[in-house]
């Protein structure tokens with residue numbers, strides 16, 4: 222059986238000292254469940270720091286980036302390439318709505334990012350906004366996140382209907398060879414199980430509620 226993936230997307234939040242507070246609080250009540258896996262997708266400045274802490278604690282939590290360069294090594298000021306990211310992380314979110322909208326990332330650029338990430342040995346978590354979003358050929362994890370459900374996009378955001386998510390998940394898994402299908406958008410401790418109990422949904426991508434370690438642990442426990 223595939224493990225249920227609980228992925229945190231911290232977005233552009235937390236300093237090193239705040240990340241330390243988060244992990245300290247998290248460790249107070251976290252009990253590992255062998256059927257579930259946590260991935261913390263954090264800002265680049267925090268990945269190495271958290272990697273060292275997690276290694277010291279000998280715990281099984283995985284790390285991920287929230288973006289990666291479409292280019293390789295070289296003269297690309299400001300970019301983090303997939304080889305650099307793979308040194309410190311196993312996963313990378315690619316194609317999040319916030320990057321598509323705020324940074325005008327198009328399918329072409331995103332597919333290059335996937336190719337580079339995949340070749341470097343990272344597992345891409347590729348965000349799609351609906352069933353018409355193009356999906357790359359590589360065997361990626363798909364995260365279905367309708368923009369109207371993303372809590373940090375709009376105060377009126379509401380989680381998707383789990384039955385609708387299930388239908389989309391079935392269509393996507395039928396049409397593409399993917400490594401998993403996640404749901405993301407206003408996931409809470411109260412609604413997470415409505416998604417994860419569906420066979421086609423292999424986990425969740427959590428934004429706002431991942432910033433609070435206690436809420437995140439509740440999501441992990443209820444998933």
Ligand code: PGA
Nearest residue numbers: 371372406407427428429
């Ligand atoms: P949300 O964000 O959980 O705050 O809705 C999800 C995301 O943007 O990945």
